[in-house]
Amino acid sequence: MPEIPYPLRGESAAIRRAREHLARAAGTDYPILLTGESGVGKQAAAEWTHGLSARAKHPFVEVNSSCWNGNTMVHSVLFGHERGAFTGANIRREGCFERADGGTLFLDEIGELSMEVQPMLLKAIDQGLIEPVGAARPKRVEVRLVCATNRNLDEEVRAGRFRLDLHARIGALEIRIPSLSERLEDLEILWMGLCARRGLEVPFTPEIRAQVSAGELRDNLRGLERLAIRMAVWGDQGVGERILGSERVTSF
Incomplete structure (x- = not known):
């Protein structure tokens, strides 16, 4: 398999x-x-x-x-x-x-x-x-x-x-295929997998979960990747950055 x-x-x-x-x-x-x-x-x-x-x-x-x-x-x-x-x-x-x-x-x-x-x-x-x-x-x-x-x-x-x-x-x-908001319990697993794939060292935080729970993250996994990159570059400030739905870093 x-x-x-x-x-x-x-x-x-x-x-x-x-x-x-x-x-x-x-x-x-x-x-x-x-x-x-x-x-x-x-x-x-x-x-x-x-x-x-x-x-x-x-x-x-x-x-x-x-x-x-x-x-x-x-x-x-x-x-x-x-x-x-x-x-x-x-x-x-x-x-x-x-x-x-x-x-x-x-x-x-x-x-x-x-x-x-x-x-x-x-x-x-x-x-x-x-x-x-x-x-x-x-x-x-x-x-x-x-x-x-x-x-x-x-x-x-x-x-x-x-x-x-x-x-x-x-x-x-x-x-x-369910959205991230329907599988919040998977967020940490997805975050760690994403960071490993991209070579990022960004710990999972309650703020990340809160942003997804509040529906502020667009494009699901693509949005999660944008957030990880911003946090890797800007630290905690990246959590507060506006997520632009038209931006694309990769496709899933």
């Missing part, structure tokens, strides 16, 4: 339940939809699930779905293209589905996917076939799909921003 990744460590009921659901889902080939706030560790959860699955020796391909919006080459990004398919296509290039063949395709930020792109994705999921640009015939691929979002897709469907049929396909197994 692969090591439990840092964001999923702890013994709170919330994170133990999430780990149990991930482990059970890993033994199937059904699509998984990971939900939860920004920075809770959805990427780490996807990679851990892949490592637990029978596909562990095959590729794990991660794609940020929001990058496809407004991209005129989205069909090529998804499904690849043949040499000479269009101007500048000097070599054959595999799309993300083909690169993940036999393994896991992780589509992060799936809730940001435009309505124009959603039908392309739905067709590939439904049929298991992709059509590279310029190809003479469709190509069969076999991937395990894991998606992640911090949006409420039920609300997105009601608002007309997300297709109901696509939601039904990707949401067979929905697993919510």
Whole structure:
């Protein structure tokens, strides 16, 4: 069994339940939809699930779905293209589905996917076939799909921003990754693990717990890392610094 990744460590009921659901889902080939706030560790959860699955020796391909919006080459990004398919296509290039063949395709930020792109994705999921640009015939691929979002897709469907049929396909197994405020008893473990990973020597203090408890820390684990760096540089003054949700030091 692969090591439990840092964001999923702890013994709170919330994170133990999430780990149990991930482990059970890993033994199937059904699509998984990971939900939860920004920075809770959805990427780490996807990679851990892949490592637990029978596909562990095959590729794990991660794609940020929001990058496809407004991209005129989205069909090529998804499904690849043949040499000479269009101007500048000097070599054959595999799309993300083909690169993940036999393994896991992780589509992060799936809730940001435009309505124009959603039908392309739905067709590939439904049929298991992709059509590279310029190809003479469709190509069969076999991937395990894991998606992640911090949006409420039920609300997105009601608002007309997300297709109901696509939601039904990707949401067979929905697993919510808890926020830090739901697992306060794990804070010290996470803090010490974070400091060890970053080579920081910053002790855990009651002030850190108080800031998270009060809801003053944005972006969960990313916010916790920003706080650790500020305390390493500025000492206790770093606890009082405003946490800017738009800043990103790393991703989990």
